[in-house]
Amino acid sequence: MKIYTGSGDRGKTSLFSGERVSKSDLRVEAYGDVDELNSVLGGLVASLPPEELKLTEEIQRIQSDLFRVGAWLAVTPGSSVASDLEEISEKHSKLLEAAIDRMDKGLSNLKDFLLPGGHISAAWAHVARAVCRRAERHVVRLSATSAKDSESEQLRAVVVYLNRLSDYLFVLARHCNRIHNISDRVWEK
Amino acid sequence: MKLSKTVTPDANSYATELLDRCWLTEITFEIRLKRPPSFTFEPGQRIRFQHHSIERDYSVITTPDDTTLALCIYHVEEGPFSPILAAAAIGTSFTFTGPHGYFTYRPSERSAVFVATGTGIAPFLSIGRSGVTGFTLLHGVKTSSDLYYQPFFRSCAAVYVPCLSERRTETPPTDGFHGRVTRYLEEQFPPGIYDFYLSGQQEMIRDVTLLVDEKFPGSLVYTESFY
Numbered sequence: 001m002k003i004y005t006g007s008g009d010r011g012k013t014s015l016f017s018g019e020r021v022s023k024s025d026l027r028v029e030a031y032g033d034v035d036e037l038n039s040v041l042g043g044l045v046a047s048l049p050p051e052e053l054k055l056t057e058e059i060q061r062i063q064s065d066l067f068r069v070g071a072w073l074a075v076t077p078g079s080s081v082a083s084d085l086e087e088i089s090e091k092h093s094k095l096l097e098a099a100i101d102r103m104d105k106g107l108s109n110l111k112d113f114l115l116p117g118g119h120i121s122a123a124w125a126h127v128a129r130a131v132c133r134r135a136e137r138h139v140v141r142l143s144a145t146s147a148k149d150s151e152s153e154q155l156r157a158v159v160v161y162l163n164r165l166s167d168y169l170f171v172l173a174r175h176c177n178r179i180h181n182i183s184d185r186v187w188e189k
Numbered sequence: 190m191k192l193s194k195t196v197t198p199d200a201n202s203y204a205t206e207l208l209d210r211c212w213l214t215e216i217t218f219e220i221r222l223k224r225p226p227s228f229t230f231e232p233g234q235r236i237r238f239q240h241h242s243i244e245r246d247y248s249v250i251t252t253p254d255d256t257t258l259a260l261c262i263y264h265v266e267e268g269p270f271s272p273i274l275a276a277a278a279i280g281t282s283f284t285f286t287g288p289h290g291y292f293t294y295r296p297s298e299r300s301a302v303f304v305a306t307g308t309g310i311a312p313f314l315s316i317g318r319s320g321v322t323g324f325t326l327l328h329g330v331k332t333s334s335d336l337y338y339q340p341f342f343r344s345c346a347a348v349y350v351p352c353l354s355e356r357r358t359e360t361p362p363t364d365g366f367h368g369r370v371t372r373y374l375e376e377q378f379p380p381g382i383y384d385f386y387l388s389g390q391q392e393m394i395r396d397v398t399l400l401v402d403e404k405f406p407g408s409l410v411y412t413e414s415f416y
Contacts (some may be wrong), residue, residue: 007395007398007399012402018295020408
């Protein structure tokens with residue numbers, strides 16, 4: 001199958017729910033950020049050593065969740081397509097919280113800002129965190145424009161998930177430095 | 190025939206068996222497969238054959254209530270899988286996963302316009318056989334001999350327009366059109382807001398989608414892309 005279809009050559013794209021919208025539409029911006037985040041996570045996974053199998057699987061599960069998030073963002077309120085989608089729920093955020101707590105146990109207390117970087121995997125995690133925050137901002141804007149309660153509810157769950165994921169990625173960056181015996185670099189004012 | 194976009198894990202894998210094959214034209218045939226009892230699907234969805242390293246998707250043309258699964262297949266002589274299905278002995282075992290895809294009928298207050306080219310008609314067969322009526326169907330084919338499901342669609346479509354792209358001396362059906370589906374939509378179809386369901390070649394999907402932007406703004410577009 002050809003990858004290029006040409007149906008977006010004039011600046012429009014199709015939402016999962018069937019509407020044709022401008023590629024600058026807020027909804028497209030939001031799921032584009034989620035796509036970018038997913039790709040950055042792919043870079044992060046590629047930078048992990050093979051023995052970090054459990055961490056790799058955890059991040060790949062998050063990548064799968066992000067596909068679900070993207071699908072929700074590509075569906076307009078009231079569309080019957082929503083019934084085909086698995087909801088993003090508290091369950092997904094709770095899994096992230098458990099992972100944050102697990103990694104945090106091995107980390108020193110943090111009193112200062114950190115310079116993003118260190119091991120390549122930590123650097124990827126920081127990039128992912130920043131993209132995740134951008135996705136979150138776009139979803140918050142989208143949520144503010146949504147007239148339907150049902151959609152607002154789902155977008156709120158997505159905002160919670162992305163907020164928690166940003167925290168996860170920050171802790172993950174520190175964890176990646178720790179497992180590679182690299183000290184976090186503190187911002188010196 | 191459709192190429193799957195991703196390699197799917199073996200979840201929801203089913204064993205089946207070829208029960209019957211019937212040639213509709215020289216290059217198109219139907220096959221009937223044993224339906225695994227636990228396999229469920231919605232009209233319009235696909236199954237994905239897994240044969241050695243080959244994966245190929247086909248839309249089911251029967252309904253979820255039928256006891257067998259049927260598929261409509263375009264025989265690509267140099268293709269990797271349709272020749273296998275074309276030649277397999279009755280009783281041959283196959284493995285498939287599914288159901289796949291989201292190309293299902295979604296009732297709305299807007300009129301549904303189904304647009305198919307060639308064997309892209311397959312998902313509409315399952316949808317129509319499941320009781321959906323009152324839609325408009327444009328079926329783009331080369332010649333009238335390719336309109337294998339014409340009698341069925343005449344019974345359930347509100348408007349059925351065969352679009353014959355190959356200009357021959359043959360007379361088209363009285364409600365047929367000489368030309369591609371895109372040209373029919375451009376020249377003959379009244380402006381409005383519709384739910385378009387496009388199934389078939391990518392070029393048709395691209396051209397109709399761009400036409401929707403121009404002539405039918407506000408319409409929804411659902412697509413199922415074949416080779």
